[in-house]
Amino acid sequence: MAREELRTPVSRGRTVENPPADLTPTPGQTIGPFFGYANAHEEVGLPYRGGPELVSRAHPEASRLHGQVYDGAGDVIPDAMLEIWQADPQGRIPEETGSLNRDGYTFTGWGRQAVDRLGTYSFTTLEPGAPGQGHAPYFLMVIFARGLLNRLFTRVYLPDDEQALADDPLLASLPAERRRTMIATRLDDGSLHHDIRLQGDRETVFLAYPGIES
Amino acid sequence: MAVEDHAEKNLDEENFTAPTVTGPDAAADRQADINREVRQHQEQYRVSGARESQPRLDYAPYRSSVLRHPTKDPHHTDPELIELTSPAFGHRDVHDLESDLTVQGGGEPIGERIKIRGRVMDSAGRPVRNQLVEIWQANAAGRYIHKRDQHPAPLDPNFTGVGRCLTGDDGSYEFTTIKPGPYPWKNHRNAWRPAHVHFSLFGTDFTQRMITQMYFPGDPLFALDPIYQSIVDPKARERLVASYDHDVSEHEWLLGYTWDIVLGGSNRTWMEPEDEN
Numbered sequence: 029m030a031r032e033e034l035r036t037p038v039s040r041g042r043t044v045e046n047p048p049a050d051l052t053p054t055p056g057q058t059i060g061p062f063f064g065y066a067n068a069h070e071e072v073g074l075p076y077r078g079g080p081e082l083v084s085r086a087h088p089e090a091s092r093l094h095g096q097v098y099d100g101a102g103d104v105i106p107d108a109m110l111e112i113w114q115a116d117p118q119g120r121i122p123e124e125t126g127s128l129n130r131d132g133y134t135f136t137g138w139g140r141q142a143v144d145r146l147g148t149y150s151f152t153t154l155e156p157g158a159p160g161q162g163h164a165p166y167f168l169m170v171i172f173a174r175g176l177l178n179r180l181f182t183r184v185y186l187p188d189d190e191q192a193l194a195d196d197p198l199l200a201s202l203p204a205e206r207r208r209t210m211i212a213t214r215l216d217d218g219s220l221h222h223d224i225r226l227q228g229d230r231e232t233v234f235l236a237y238p239g240i241e242s
Numbered sequence: 243m244a245v246e247d248h249a250e251k252n253l254d255e256e257n258f259t260a261p262t263v264t265g266p267d268a269a270a271d272r273q274a275d276i277n278r279e280v281r282q283h284q285e286q287y288r289v290s291g292a293r294e295s296q297p298r299l300d301y302a303p304y305r306s307s308v309l310r311h312p313t314k315d316p317h318h319t320d321p322e323l324i325e326l327t328s329p330a331f332g333h334r335d336v337h338d339l340e341s342d343l344t345v346q347g348g349g350e351p352i353g354e355r356i357k358i359r360g361r362v363m364d365s366a367g368r369p370v371r372n373q374l375v376e377i378w379q380a381n382a383a384g385r386y387i388h389k390r391d392q393h394p395a396p397l398d399p400n401f402t403g404v405g406r407c408l409t410g411d412d413g414s415y416e417f418t419t420i421k422p423g424p425y426p427w428k429n430h431r432n433a434w435r436p437a438h439v440h441f442s443l444f445g446t447d448f449t450q451r452m453i454t455q456m457y458f459p460g461d462p463l464f465a466l467d468p469i470y471q472s473i474v475d476p477k478a479r480e481r482l483v484a485s486y487d488h489d490v491s492e493h494e495w496l497l498g499y500t501w502d503i504v505l506g507g508s509n510r511t512w513m514e515p516e517d518e519n
């Protein structure tokens with residue numbers, strides 16, 4: 029079912045018909061305050077009920093990734109939306125459709141959640157495996173918020189394999205205090221805790237990629 | 243590390259009185275103050291000789307950005323496997339009818355019926371195929387279905403303002419909707435947003451993920467809007483403005499707009515053959 033819809037978003041190297049002369053990337057804009065919400069009674073806009081549950085809480089390997097989003101004054105941001113995109117526990121990149129309409133069995137690797145009024149997010153998911161030799165496993169995260177004029181990317185690394193963290197090329201290129209802002213904390217209950225700080229002393233490391241102006 | 247205490251978990255979901263949306267002191271600024279700050283950014287950009295094609299994150303005329311922009315430079319990195327791929331969406335996720343925002347209620351929504359269509363491509367002009375496009379917008383009166391929207395304009399029982407579709411093999415997307423109205427907000431006194439449709443886009447690489455706003459040509463509010471003006475390059479700003487397209491307009495039915503979207507460079511190495519035909 030979901031597997032039949034395997035697809036490649038690939039353009040085979042060909043351009044669209046009559047491509048525009050100007051291929052400068054389109055500017056981003058803030059998500060604003062009205063992107064919607066999902067709760068037990070209603071679903072409006074981008075967030076949806078199954079968004080933060082990549083697997084059922086009853087799944088034997090279910091893990092919780094949670095935290096809060098803060099502004100430069102240390103106040104929580106109550107109108108942010110987060111997405112994660114990740115490998116499965118074997119390090120495989122999911123190709124299955126169905127994130128917006130989860131069947132309860134297929135792991136699609138992508139989740140979305142609007143934070144609550146306390147700026148809290150909580151994803152239920154499987155922990156990613158390493159994406160390759162010499163790399164530590166992480167969740168890729170994108171952050172949108174009212175007041176934030178363009179999206180921000182960061183990685184949320186699993187804290188457990190210290191050797192892998194030490195060997196990771198991205199983490200190795202950061203000073204220790206900056207490095208910490210990309211590594212989740214394993215709590216006593218087994219969950220992964222990770223706060224996002226848009227500004228300030230403990231500001232999260234946000235990423236820039238080639239060809240993507242930020 | 244201690245988890246910040248958030249024991250008060252039983253929230254009243256219906257009671258959105260977040261002071262951040264309707265800040266008490268924010269409205270003290272006048273439009274003239276905002277305009278002056280906007281001009282300062284424009285002038286600074288002009289003399290800098292630099293080229294910017296994205297909004298400035300540190301853009302004080304948009305007051306809510308002051309505490310919500312990073313102050314440290316982004317860390318440059320080469321994308322890895324997960325960053326070079328993107329979630330897949332399909333007909334399991336999106337129903338064909340979701341691209342027509344005028345058929346979601348029991349009757350016709352009020353306002354000017356329009357079609358918006360265009361193509362999603364990467365910066366090499368290659369189409370982004372079978373990918374998710376989501377939109378959300380105010381109704382014709384400038385009102386969102388959202389509990390934080392306190393604008394005293396009517397809701398439309400036949401209009402949710404939310405739609406989605408999948409791009410075609412040629413990267414094309416198409417929505418039928420109602421032209422949104424401008425609406426007031428709390429950035430400063432007598433602040434109004436130009437009419438716009440919010441767009442959410444995925445590429446072939448997750449690093450291309452973006453959210454933006456599409457505007458309508460000739461809006462008199464452009465010069466006054468700090469969100470639009472946060473893109474300091476005039477040509478870059480215009481990339482968010484759709485074109486009226488009479489070939490898209492339909493006889494005795496609707497008016498048509500065209501808007502192409504270019505996502506930042508795809509870093510994936512394409513292994514597929516150049517042409518399978």
Ligand SMILES: [Fe+2]
Pocket residue numbers: 060062380435438440
């Ligand atoms: Fe809006």
